Amino acid sequence: MVTRLSLLKELSALIADDVLVVSSIGNNSGFWGQLKDREANLFHVTMGMCTSTALGLALALPNRKVLALDADGNLTLNLGVLGTVANEAPKNLTIVLMDNRNYLGSNKKEPGMPTATAGKMNLEEVAKGCGIAGACTVEEVAGFRAEVHKALSTDGPHFIRARIEALDNDRPPRNKRVPDPRENKYQFAGYIQKTEGVEILGSGLGGG
């Protein structure tokens, strides 16, 4: 089995600069921020909200690739979103799920508590049952590379479940500061305004 970091390194080499990445809280955001410092990242999306945020973004910008960097505990908090994704069927959405099968193990030397996927739940099958026919599971780097490449070059929605090590023992050094949610909002929204020509910020009249 592979580590989260090894797959994120692979993703960082594969992904085009203009793909919008929505990452869940915890090590998905923390590691991605170290590996891929770019304006097209929305970090710190909380439990149960990562894929739904990416869905809203993908529907609002149908000609822009959007990638959700989600996790098992985060997704299972709001699992119904997979049904919504299947029914709305945004062609430009890819969900990459880091499935380490436990809560709070990512910052520890030992596993935290098991998620449902540590037991009988298989999120690839759940995604298929929701209507995302091409959902798949990968367990090593080469398979991950092939599935991400396919997802980013063909119509979605795509769901890639990556079974990763429970612990992040290869965490990268913290050389960069990941922006806080407000700073990140201005950075991400400003980047989309600039590249899509839409108005997001600046809708107030000012005043004083």
Place this chain on the structure above:
Amino acid sequence: MKSEKAQLVVNGLKEAGIDFAAGVPDAQFIEVYKMVEKDPGIRYVGTANEAEAAGVGFGAWFGGKKPALLLATSGLLVATYHLARINLLHEVPMLVVIPYRGDIGDPRWLGLYKKTTEPGLNAMDIPYRIVSRSADIVRSIKECNESARAWLKPVAVLLNEEALW
């Protein structure tokens, strides 16, 4: 709910420039959902729960949309965690439209929501306006959305018994 009252809510959304909506249908507000879903100027996303709707609206805002959540008073409770994050950590605007079941004057057994709706919004620091007259629906929805976008935070409009039924 009379269709002319539902139409006023939709007119308010249109006046406000709302072009994206998400939510879970509520029995007392179903006409509004049906009209919004059919409106070519509003992209409606029906979600499995109201917290999911908040996330979808949050993402749509980053895509340049002007989002509204259509929530029941019960659904506001479901959405609370995500709305609190959107308001207090990210500071992102969103119009929240709620048929205010349980307000004084509602003869049904929904008084629970009198105890949760306004205190819940206050706890999340989400400003709101209660609308009691149907003549105020359109203007209030427009003004609440203008404030949401200027202040970069969700703002709620509560439409009560007298205004809607």
